[in-house]
Amino acid sequence: MDNKKRRYLVIGDANSMHIYNYVKNVLLPYNYEIHLLTLSVLPIREIYRKFYKKNDIFIHSVYEKGYRNLDKKDRFHRTIQLVEKVRLMRDIPPVDICHVHSVYKTSLYLIRIFKKKYDKLILSYWGGDIEDTSRTVVKLRKQCFEKADYITVTVERTLEQFREIYGAQYDEKLKVCRFATEGLECIHSISEKKNRRECKKILQIPENKICITCGYSAYAEQRQDVCLEQIACLSEQYQEKIFVIVPMQYGRFDINYIKKVQEVAKKCKCDIKILEEYYSFEKSAMLAIATDIYLHVRDTDAFSNALKEHIYSGNIVIKGDWLIYRELDDMMAKMISIESLSDINKKLELVLDNFQLEDEIKLFDPIYELYSVKSICEQWNEIIDSL
Numbered sequence: 001m002d003n004k005k006r007r008y009l010v011i012g013d014a015n016s017m018h019i020y021n022y023v024k025n026v027l028l029p030y031n032y033e034i035h036l037l038t039l040s041v042l043p044i045r046e047i048y049r050k051f052y053k054k055n056d057i058f059i060h061s062v063y064e065k066g067y068r069n070l071d072k073k074d075r076f077h078r079t080i081q082l083v084e085k086v087r088l089m090r091d092i093p094p095v096d097i098c099h100v101h102s103v104y105k106t107s108l109y110l111i112r113i114f115k116k117k118y119d120k121l122i123l124s125y126w127g128g129d130i131e132d133t134s135r136t137v138v139k140l141r142k143q144c145f146e147k148a149d150y151i152t153v154t155v156e157r158t159l160e161q162f163r164e165i166y167g168a169q170y171d172e173k174l175k176v177c178r179f180a181t182e183g184l185e186c187i188h189s190i191s192e193k194k195n196r197r198e199c200k201k202i203l204q205i206p207e208n209k210i211c212i213t214c215g216y217s218a219y220a221e222q223r224q225d226v227c228l229e230q231i232a233c234l235s236e237q238y239q240e241k242i243f244v245i246v247p248m249q250y251g252r253f254d255i256n257y258i259k260k261v262q263e264v265a266k267k268c269k270c271d272i273k274i275l276e277e278y279y280s281f282e283k284s285a286m287l288a289i290a291t292d293i294y295l296h297v298r299d300t301d302a303f304s305n306a307l308k309e310h311i312y313s314g315n316i317v318i319k320g321d322w323l324i325y326r327e328l329d330d331m332m333a334k335m336i337s338i339e340s341l342s343d344i345n346k347k348l349e350l351v352l353d354n355f356q357l358e359d360e361i362k363l364f365d366p367i368y369e370l371y372s373v374k375s376i377c378e379q380w381n382e383i384i385d386s387l
Helices: 017-030 046-054 075-091 105-113 135-147 156-166 182-191 196-202 224-232 255-265 281-290 305-312 326-331 341-353 365-371 373-386
Strands: 007-012 033-038 058-060 095-101 118-124 150-153 174-176 210-214 242-247 271-275 293-296 316-320 335-338
Touching: 007 017, 007 105, 017 033, 017 046, 017 095, 017 182, 017 373, 033 075, 058 075, 075 105, 095 105, 105 135, 118 135, 135 156, 150 156, 156 174, 156 326, 174 373, 182 281, 182 305, 182 365, 196 281, 210 224, 224 242, 224 255, 224 341, 255 271, 281 305, 293 305, 293 341, 305 316, 305 365, 316 341, 326 365, 335 341, 365 373
Parallel strands: 007 033, 007 095, 033 058, 095 118, 118 150, 150 174, 210 242, 210 293, 242 271, 293 316, 316 335
Antiparallel strands: none
16 A cells, blocks of 8 residues: 555545535545545536546546446346446555445445455444434444444434444444535625625525525425425415525436426415526525525434525524424524424414514524534544544
């Protein structure tokens, strides 16, 4: 192995904003030779591709290799895709640190097969990956935990879930290490130059309307279809007051769900804008600022960046009380909880009755203190320096 430049392997999704930010803010200052094995079969987004190329990061991707039938999800083709990813892993040179982002089966198989490929191992749970508690997966994880030097989780709730499954036997390796939300930096910067009304104008949102944003991606778990059904039930006097944004730029895999949301939108009397094109960090930050009310009622969530950005921007957040955020409870963040999806329209009526449009942006600083780039880098630096 080259003693002059250490190697760091990231196994995850090259299209992930979290991995992009992790490489950019945490890894690059260490001057590692960075390899990124992406488990996604999708093409890498151009903005990320240019960044990785500019910074001499080695990308290992089945899509970039030109493998066929990547769109097929039947058992046979998924097995073939796994074999192709094994071939990619085989071609990666030995590394000093292997870091798995999202502890799913495929990545676990790879680090088990190639356990002599790396010296140190970090396994990072992102939230949803802990929900698979089948006997096979739990057994496979335990085998990998024995090899791991660190196991990280992004939120306190995932830490609780981990201990519920595995007890306290891995506590010496277990740490909470969050991911920086670069959108917060953008919101912070924009708020010093623009007000809420100006952000609405740039995004072509009527300045005299109350902007309601529903979720943050095109996954059915976001329940945007139900949000719109509930909004359609509002009386005309309420619908005249609002302008609804439905972000569906990301995760556009379930075409039937996307069509359903579009059909439900037609039943509403208010103006609705369904977003389909990619937003830059700056534009996403402006959307958070321009939003007055944020509906967050997805099935499960490990504290998404979108939620952090909307809370930081001072939105009124209506969330399902089945979504638990220990950090927000500790911060005493102001959120309105509903017991069921059928309560959305009633809660909206109460909020709209007392709502006053304001130009001033009132940022919720505790979010920034916990999730700023500087704070997050310090957490990860402690782990990497110890290895």
